[in-house]
Amino acid sequence: MQITPIACLSDNYAYLVVCPGTRKAAIVDPSEEAPVNKVADEARAADPRLSIEAIWNTHHHHDHVGGNEAVKSHVGAKKIYGYQSDKGRIPGQTELLESGDSFELGDLKVRTIHIPGHTLGAVAYVVTAPGGAGKPDETAVFTGDTLFLAGCGRLFEGTPAQMRASLVALAGLPKDTKIYCGHEYTESNLRFASSVEPNNPNIATMRAKVAEERGAGRPSVPWTLEEDLGVNPFQRVDSKEIRATLGIAADADDATALGAIRKAKDNFK
Ligand code: ZN
Ligand code: FE
Numbered sequence: 001m002q003i004t005p006i007a008c009l010s011d012n013y014a015y016l017v018v019c020p021g022t023r024k025a026a027i028v029d030p031s032e033e034a035p036v037n038k039v040a041d042e043a044r045a046a047d048p049r050l051s052i053e054a055i056w057n058t059h060h061h062h063d064h065v066g067g068n069e070a071v072k073s074h075v076g077a078k079k080i081y082g083y084q085s086d087k088g089r090i091p092g093q094t095e096l097l098e099s100g101d102s103f104e105l106g107d108l109k110v111r112t113i114h115i116p117g118h119t120l121g122a123v124a125y126v127v128t129a130p131g132g133a134g135k136p137d138e139t140a141v142f143t144g145d146t147l148f149l150a151g152c153g154r155l156f157e158g159t160p161a162q163m164r165a166s167l168v169a170l171a172g173l174p175k176d177t178k179i180y181c182g183h184e185y186t187e188s189n190l191r192f193a194s195s196v197e198p199n200n201p202n203i204a205t206m207r208a209k210v211a212e213e214r215g216a217g218r219p220s221v222p223w224t225l226e227e228d229l230g231v232n233p234f235q236r237v238d239s240k241e242i243r244a245t246l247g248i249a250a251d252a253d254d255a256t257a258l259g260a261i262r263k264a265k266d267n268f269k
Contacts, residue, residue, distance in 0.1 A: 001108055001129040003140060003180060005219045006039045008032050011184045012063050013221060015142065016043060016052075017127065019106030023049040026105050027077070028056045028125065028142045029182060030067035037067075037074045044075075053105065054079040058144025059122040060089035064182060068092045083114060086121035097123055115170065117163030118145045118153030124170060126177075139177040140222065143170065148181045149223055150206065151189035152234040154266065160259030167235055167258075171225070178222035186210050186220035192268045193233050196245045196261070202230035233261050 002018040008031035015028040016039055025043070030036040044050045052075040057065050060082070068080055068091045084096035099114030105127070113124045122144055129138040145153035146163070147170050155163060187210055194203045206227065210220045229235050233242055237257040243250060248260045 001127060001138060001140065003178075003222075004039060004043070005180070005221055006035050007184075007219070008035050008067075009063055013180070013182060013184065013219065014067070015180055016040065017056075017105065017108070017140075018043070018050065019108045019129075022106030023047060023051060024106035024108075025050055025052045026054040026056055027052060027071060027075070028180070029058055029064040029144065030055060030071040031063050031065075033067040033070035033074070036071050040071070040075045052077050054081060054095075055092075056110075056125050056142065057082040057086070057090050057093070058124070058142060058146075058182060059083075059119045060086045061119065061145065064144060065090050081112075081125075083112075083121040083123040086119075089121070099123070113166075113169050115143070115146045115166035117158040117166045118156060120157045120162075122146045122158075122166070126173060137174075139174050140180060141170065141173060141177050141225075142180050144182045146170075147179065147228075147232075147234075148183060148189055149179060149186040149210075149220055149228060150193050150203075150232045151185055151265070152232075152262070155259075155262060159255075160262065161255035163234075163262070164237070164255040164258045171229060171235055173225055175224065175226040175229075177225045179225060179228055180222050184219060184221075187214060190231065192265050193231050195268065196233050196242045196264065197236065197239055198245075199241055200231065200239075202227075206231050233265075234258060237261065 004016040006014040012031040081095040082090040
């Protein structure tokens with residue numbers, strides 16, 4: 001599958017997802033109209049068969065849905081997907097998803113997972129391109145503001161226990177799944193990660209990699225689930241070092257630890 005990050009607003013990413021076989025496409029989280037329509041126009045000029053069929057929203061926040069209606073009419077998309085409980089909060093929503101719902105984009109299989117925590121109606125889109133002819137399946141996940149590279153979103157509506165369950169669900173995807181998140185927060189997330197787990201060698205490795213990407217003006221997305229599990233403090237709530245650094249009891253449950261790590265991140269400069 002082809003996935004193009006589209007930089008929007010100050011640090012958001014929308015995405016253009018294309019099924020290579022059928023040239024059917026979707027747009028994830030159009031924050032605003034202009035940059036998304038520009039990328040859509042360029043893609044369609046390069047490939048007149050491209051058909052942008054849908055918008056997939058990860059949650060209702062304005063920096064993820066602000067371009068919904070203008071982009072939908074510009075590209076001629078028919079459907080706007082969001083979680084069912086976001087009805088009335090997502091402009092133009094036509095599809096009310098339940099957790100586990102699946103649908104297709106050409107040859108791509110899309111499965112949704114309800115991932116409350118940042119908001120109560122947050123949903124992830126897990127996209128699988130079937131392999132075949134000796135090639136393995138390829139999986140990508142759009143996580144919005146729930147899972148960032150090396151971080152997670154603020155708990156605006158959900159509880160630490162909900163965020164923990166959502167991150168566990170995402171951690172269960174295939175380890176080579178590529179993560180595409182809603183914001184370019186990776187460098188500051190990694191600074192926080194090294195402050196709470198300074199002896200984790202994976203963090204230094206990923207900081208060097210991200211510094212190179214960002215220095216060349218490229219997005220840090222995507223990286224794999226396996227890479228993220230090696231550095232993300234919110235996926236490493238049982239790390240002895242993180243717990244010792246933040247004064248979290250060794251026997252505290254995972255949700256309590258996540259809540260304490262989230263609070264430390266909220267106050268991190
Ligand atoms: Zn948000
Ligand atoms: Fe956001």
